[in-house]
Amino acid sequence: MSHGNARLSAFVSSITLLLLIAPFIGLALATPWRHFGFADGDASAIGVSLIYSSIALVLIVALGTPLAWWLARHQIRARWLIDVLLLLALLTPPLALGLLLASMYGPYGPAGNLLERAGLVLTNSAPAFVMAQFYSALPYYVIAARAAFENVPRELEQIALTLGHSPWHSFLHVSLPLARLGLAAAIALAWVRALGEFGAVLIVAYYPQGIPVKLWVNLQDIGLNAVYPLLWVFFIVAMPLPLLLGLAARRRHLF
Amino acid sequence: MRIDYRIDHPIALHAAFDVEGFTVLLGASGEGKSLLLRAIAGLTPAQGEPFHGMAAQHRAAGYLPQGYALFPHLNAWQNVAFSLRGAQRRAQAMQWLERVHMAEFAERYPATLSGGQQQRVALARALARKPQLLLLDEPTSALDPVTRDDVIAELIGEVHEFGIPALAVSHDPQLAAVADRLVLMHNRNVIQIGPPNLVYANPVNGAAARLLGHRNVHRGRIEGSRGARRLIWQDGAVAFPIDNQNDTDIEVDWTIDPEAIHLVDSRDALVEAIPATIEVRQAMGRTTQLGLRCGQSRLWASISSDTPLPERLAVHLPTGAIRCWKKDSLS
Numbered sequence: 001m002s003h004g005n006a007r008l009s010a011f012v013s014s015i016t017l018l019l020l021i022a023p024f025i026g027l028a029l030a031t032p033w034r035h036f037g038f039a040d041g042d043a044s045a046i047g048v049s050l051i052y053s054s055i056a057l058v059l060i061v062a063l064g065t066p067l068a069w070w071l072a073r074h075q076i077r078a079r080w081l082i083d084v085l086l087l088l089a090l091l092t093p094p095l096a097l098g099l100l101l102a103s104m105y106g107p108y109g110p111a112g113n114l115l116e117r118a119g120l121v122l123t124n125s126a127p128a129f130v131m132a133q134f135y136s137a138l139p140y141y142v143i144a145a146r147a148a149f150e151n152v153p154r155e156l157e158q159i160a161l162t163l164g165h166s167p168w169h170s171f172l173h174v175s176l177p178l179a180r181l182g183l184a185a186a187i188a189l190a191w192v193r194a195l196g197e198f199g200a201v202l203i204v205a206y207y208p209q210g211i212p213v214k215l216w217v218n219l220q221d222i223g224l225n226a227v228y229p230l231l232w233v234f235f236i237v238a239m240p241l242p243l244l245l246g247l248a249a250r251r252r253h254l255f
Numbered sequence: 256m257r258i259d260y261r262i263d264h265p266i267a268l269h270a271a272f273d274v275e276g277f278t279v280l281l282g283a284s285g286e287g288k289s290l291l292l293r294a295i296a297g298l299t300p301a302q303g304e305p306f307h308g309m310a311a312q313h314r315a316a317g318y319l320p321q322g323y324a325l326f327p328h329l330n331a332w333q334n335v336a337f338s339l340r341g342a343q344r345r346a347q348a349m350q351w352l353e354r355v356h357m358a359e360f361a362e363r364y365p366a367t368l369s370g371g372q373q374q375r376v377a378l379a380r381a382l383a384r385k386p387q388l389l390l391l392d393e394p395t396s397a398l399d400p401v402t403r404d405d406v407i408a409e410l411i412g413e414v415h416e417f418g419i420p421a422l423a424v425s426h427d428p429q430l431a432a433v434a435d436r437l438v439l440m441h442n443r444n445v446i447q448i449g450p451p452n453l454v455y456a457n458p459v460n461g462a463a464a465r466l467l468g469h470r471n472v473h474r475g476r477i478e479g480s481r482g483a484r485r486l487i488w489q490d491g492a493v494a495f496p497i498d499n500q501n502d503t504d505i506e507v508d509w510t511i512d513p514e515a516i517h518l519v520d521s522r523d524a525l526v527e528a529i530p531a532t533i534e535v536r537q538a539m540g541r542t543t544q545l546g547l548r549c550g551q552s553r554l555w556a557s558i559s560s561d562t563p564l565p566e567r568l569a570v571h572l573p574t575g576a577i578r579c580w581k582k583d584s585l586s
Contacts, residue, residue: 155324158298161311162318163338163384173337177328 031228039226045214053195056133060141060190068145089139098203129205136200137193141186148182184249188242256420260303268443274420276435288424292390317381321393323373325365331376332361338384351379370397371406389421428468460580461508470555472510492550493529507579513557515576520565528569
């Protein structure tokens, strides 16, 4: 019986994997390998994506980690409200998120108006690009990082205190290393979300063009064949960080 | 060292006693013993001495929680070195590991160590912090029953060697028996303090006797006039004469030493005997412990292993061997 079950689950798993891989087989088949060439501006789109996504990622980790920690470790009265808020941010379709951002931070938005006077333009600018990525990836990071911190036994953090470490040291030397697998997954998730964001970026930052918007532009202006080369590059530049994080987190001494 | 702590939340608790050498606080689960240790370590809000009002990281208390809580991402010497600073921290950690006879396991991770080995690493880690007081939460609960006596002997030897007062909380009467000083807790009150031999010989009441692992502790009632007092044992469905009681019409806890129980043949009507059947035999070398069913309850009798059992088994409880404690309304 269990033998049959194992076979069945292996069979279903193969089908699932095949479904997963099918679009990429399509990509490999459709790519014009003999005439593999880039459209104008593809190179700069790669640079824009990498640099601004990195900035967005740093901001997400810097601001999201304290929030995730606070949610994981403190008794909060309106916890359900915060959960709803996070869920809301997670559920908002990217295009709608872009519109919301434009309404708040655009030239006629209440915050955008003020910031523009201070010299920070959040429409069709590098900061706008980073902002759109930040908003689309932050909730994913916070939820994943919170789960990572919740899995750290509180007793171990308390033992660190009784051994003379300050709460901050205890966080650095116990909570962070023990949460590293989950945190690495959270960072990888945020990176992939930020780099791949299209809808929100399209609305608030058509320029500068990162890879997702450039793919769209290439499709509109030139056609499908101009999409494939850039898409290959997208995979190549997007993959290493999550892979490295996954590998590094599985080793014992990351920190 | 004098311990005097008061906790209000999550349960109300007040405990005051001295810790000398290896002191065991014995109490049933749910008494708040672990909570008391956490309070002394500064991990839960409480008022009291020592360490009044200090943050946990400033209290010179070495805390070993149940299961020892070694850091799983650090190996043995890194665990011990956790509280150490400076270039010499590895060498110092190795010295501590040597003192608890764990130097050869320095590179091993906690998951690969046995319960007793983890306990020694945790002890070294706590000692490396140079505490004034050691706090041990149920130190025997994670031990393998085969090696536990040796592990406890080693632990106590080390505590004495380091000369730091240690407070262990436990519900394990065997651990209590090896303490330098014993504190009994019942209904969140300290009910008896003393050296274990005296406490074992004279438990202050039935609850204390139960905590200490006395096997035959039962409820009963004294009735009858002077000279004709009887102990009614409802669960055993019997009553028998008792002559060493002053009060009558009172509820009591009573006990009898398993060795004092006589096994007789129920056809032998010379003495007042209680019919019994054997439920379980615990053969322990020269003596055998018999679990005897009497009515709704059980009596334990200890006999020499080569004693032949009567054909129709009954037990006789010599009056002089029975101890009674008047039940107070609290317990």
